[in-house]
Amino acid sequence: MRIIVCIKQVPDTTEVAIDEKKGVLKREGVDSRLNPYDLYALETALRIKAEKGAEVIVISMGPMQAEAVIKEAYYMGADSGILLSDRKFAGADTLATAYTLAQGIKKIGSFDLVITGQQTTDGDTAQVGPAVAEFLGLPHICYVTGIKDVSPNSLTVVTDMLDTLETQSLQLPALLTVARDIYQPRLISYRLKLSSKDREITVLNYNDLSQNQGSAALEDEYFGLSSSPTQVERIFPPSSVISREILEENPHILVKKTILKLKELKII
Amino acid sequence: MSYLAVDHDRCILCGECTSSCPFNALILEDKLEILDTCRLCKICIEICPTDALFIKQDSSKKTDISSFRDVLVFAEQRDGKLSGVVFELIAKGRELATKLNQKLYVVLIGSKTEELVEKLSDYPVDGIYIYDHKELSYYRAEPYTAVLEDLISDIRPSIFLIGATQVGRSLAPKIATRQRTGLTADCTFIDVKPNGDLVQIRPAFGGNVMAQIVTPNHRPQLATVRPKVMEQAKPSLDHPTKISYRDIKPQMLQSGIRFVSIEPKLKEVSITEADILVAVGRGLKKAEDLNLIEELAQSLGAMVAVTRPLVELGWAPQTRQVGLSGRTVRPKLFIACGISGAIQHVAGMSSSDFIIAINKDKTAPIFDTCHFGLVGDMYEILPLLIKELREVKTLVAESRWPNA
């Protein structure tokens, strides 16, 4: 079985810097890490590998520094990694990101399963997984909370729909986005860190992924900022409520006034 | 779809643009050249003294946006029940359609949908499109996408709103991708410009900033809308609603997913459903003191919610957490006890109808969010409040049954 896990490098803090002028995230100078949600995707793949035997390939789109998260995936047990990196991929919205990842996955050739985290901690959109599935023509299920059965041609999974648990089976190849807490992600292994020290990372750029050789436009392409349908128009701080009453008195008076307020609100 | 271009007749080779470009994408040889490192930041366009630089739309790829009009809303149903967010989408969709002088349509996908159609037609929508088939009773990404593709290609809506539920957030990206159009996730504010561009606002980067997003050159404009943030529509019986059952072709039902089983979770009612929430934070000294909070909640018919630290301490389950990494709630009344009002917490409760805060620190940021603030020790205030509420209750009970 061949499993592809999509991973992303994200800024380490919520105190991110924003380039207000361009409406894009400034990545320079901010500490980064592997998107925490992707740890669950990777763990899911590694558990299937341990139980059924599988090759686990991680793929990421990002600047060259994103090699760090591919390395981290190696230290957890991934077999190989691909980084899609080109200036032309920069500034992508979810459609362009998903397109680029899908083009990269097509380069891998045959595979059985694609797993992504449910969302990232920077964009928080949860859109890239299902969009990759569409570009690749795969059935997909989101927010998977458990894998019940893995067979060569199908997978049975459970999703938590808040009020119900749904069990569904998917024909392979397919794509899953897994929920936080599906499994406890493993820590980095020191042994794997040593043994994968020299393992290569395949880097693919625009020329490797583009279908359009030369100037002839063979197919529509959706790489980077200029191919992103959504545009950030403006970024601003969240606002707070206007009319308010703040009381500073002895507790008995505070409680009397609260009771009056609750009556006024028709709560009591 | 668009790129930077230069009008060589206007360009005076002054070099202002080359030195201001943050991406070194402009170079001066015997004429100005634009490299593919350009990220369309437009700084050069503003700087150019002769207006020689401009953004060129690649017309071959541009969607003819003028052929799209009207607002479409996804009426999500699960297990024969409409999701609450549907009525919020109808209210918002109605507002947008009225502003644009366009129509509001609803699409319903499911099986045995008659009752739901009847219910929806009580609301101010101009038309309901229904795809009814037993294979559509449960959400599966491919058939739902196929029928929506069928509808979109037929009615060509300019705006398509979907609830940001688990189903909506799985379905919307698939449709947006199939249509090669833009999608904005989990919007908390939606409006429309006179030219028909949808203004989509959502919290980003951990709730520290709000981002306003548009999809200027593509249609339909898709957005998922966070549940419980917007007002719900009210029924309006004098609004005529056209009902259209749509044909379903067998290939639309093809799917690589098979439904195996659905079982109810032994669930407690979610805090997102509660009318009144009594929430408590790190002002709580020990787990046992939750009894005090529970007592207050009981006297108001409320549920108890918490901040993240209490979940991390193991004092309360994650399902009770309000905030960015917890639930978004919008009760009629939210009482915040011993909660500082961190931005990540406020993100999940700030749209409550009325917020009362109790905190002993009068500089706590929660006092910037609440409507009614009590500066004081909750360990003094809450027992008194519980006692008073009990008295009010017995008075009411006695006045109702004076002879009992």
Ligand SMILES: Cc1cc2nc3c(=O)[nH]c(=O)nc-3n(C[C@H](O)[C@H](O)[C@H](O)COP(=O)(O)OP(=O)(O)OC[C@H]3O[C@@H](n4cnc5c(N)ncnc54)[C@H](O)[C@@H]3O)c2cc1C
């Ligand atoms: C990415 C991210 C996501 C997060 N998501 C969430 C989330 O979803 N939900 C969430 O809640 N937090 C979240 N947080 C954490 C958040 O930043 C705050 O740390 C948290 O909300 C603080 O909780 P608190 O108000 O209970 O505690 P504190 O900030 O410690 O505040 C306790 C308050 O109680 C008051 N107090 C103490 N004793 C008393 C007393 N006797 N009477 C009255 N008042 C008293 C104090 O004055 C203080 O204001 C997140 C953080 C990050 C970085």
